[in-house]
Amino acid sequence: xxxxxxxxxxxxxxxxxxxxxxxxxxxxxxxxxxxxxxxxxxxxxxxxxxxxxxxxxxxxxxxxxxxxxxxxxxxxxxxxxxxxxxxxxxxxxxxxxxxxxxxxxxxxxxxxxxxxxxxxxxxxxxxxxxxxxxxxxxxxxxxxxx
Numbered sequence: 001x002x003x004x005x006x007x008x009x010x011x012x013x014x015x016x017x018x019x020x021x022x023x024x025x026x027x028x029x030x031x032x033x034x035x036x037x038x039x040x041x042x043x044x045x046x047x048x049x050x051x052x053x054x055x056x057x058x059x060x061x062x063x064x065x066x067x068x069x070x071x072x073x074x075x076x077x078x079x080x081x082x083x084x085x086x087x088x089x090x091x092x093x094x095x096x097x098x099x100x101x102x103x104x105x106x107x108x109x110x111x112x113x114x115x116x117x118x119x120x121x122x123x124x125x126x127x128x129x130x131x132x133x134x135x136x137x138x139x140x141x142x143x144x145x146x
Contacts, residue, residue, distance in 0.1 A: 007107040017042070017096040020082030023049065028074060028112040029122040031105040035068040041099035045086045048076045059088045062099070074116040 009031070026035060043062050049055040050071075060066060068078075085095045112122035 008104055009107055010102060010104045013101045013103075015044075015080075015099050015101055017098060018082060018084050019080075021080040023047070023077045023079040025075075025077045025119065026068070026073065026105075028114055028116075028120045030108060032108050033069055033073055033114070034106065035073055036104045037066045037068070038102040038104075039064055039066070039099055040102070042097035043086075043094060044080055044096075044099060044101075045088075047079045047081060048072070049078075050076045059086070071116070074114050075119050 039060055040063060044060045046058045046060060046066070047055060048058065052075075083096075085093055087093055112120050114120055114123075117123040
């Protein structure tokens with residue numbers, strides 16, 4: 001008899017119309033490569049940014065499953081902007097509604113050996129400085145919005 005000791009961590013969050021998520025990079029040390037996010041109810045917009053490639057926004061329709069793997073998982077910070085409506089690529093204005101966000105991650109059992117050590121909290125102590133800079137930037141942005 002085989003015993004499976006894999007552990008998937010799931011979270012469920014009810015997101016109100018104007019709620020957002022600040023920019024963040026998921027820790028490499030805690031979870032395996034793939035992160036899955038299912039969005040139900042309203043659409044959402046993910047903003048991605050990377051030191052090398054800059055920023056981009058991705059419209060995510062209702063009932064969509066987003067896979068964050070490889071570079072998207074390990075090197076891009078992402079956020080969901082805090083606002084009531086979005087202007088999507090075709091110029092259409094969409095008003096946000098309540099959505100349900102289900103996120104799934106597989107718990108990592110060994111230290112991270114990803115191909116992105118400069119971004120990795122397991123392989124690079126400079127990552128801590130990058131996180132502090134990101135937190136400071138978020139606090140500055142919050143102060144400007146007040």
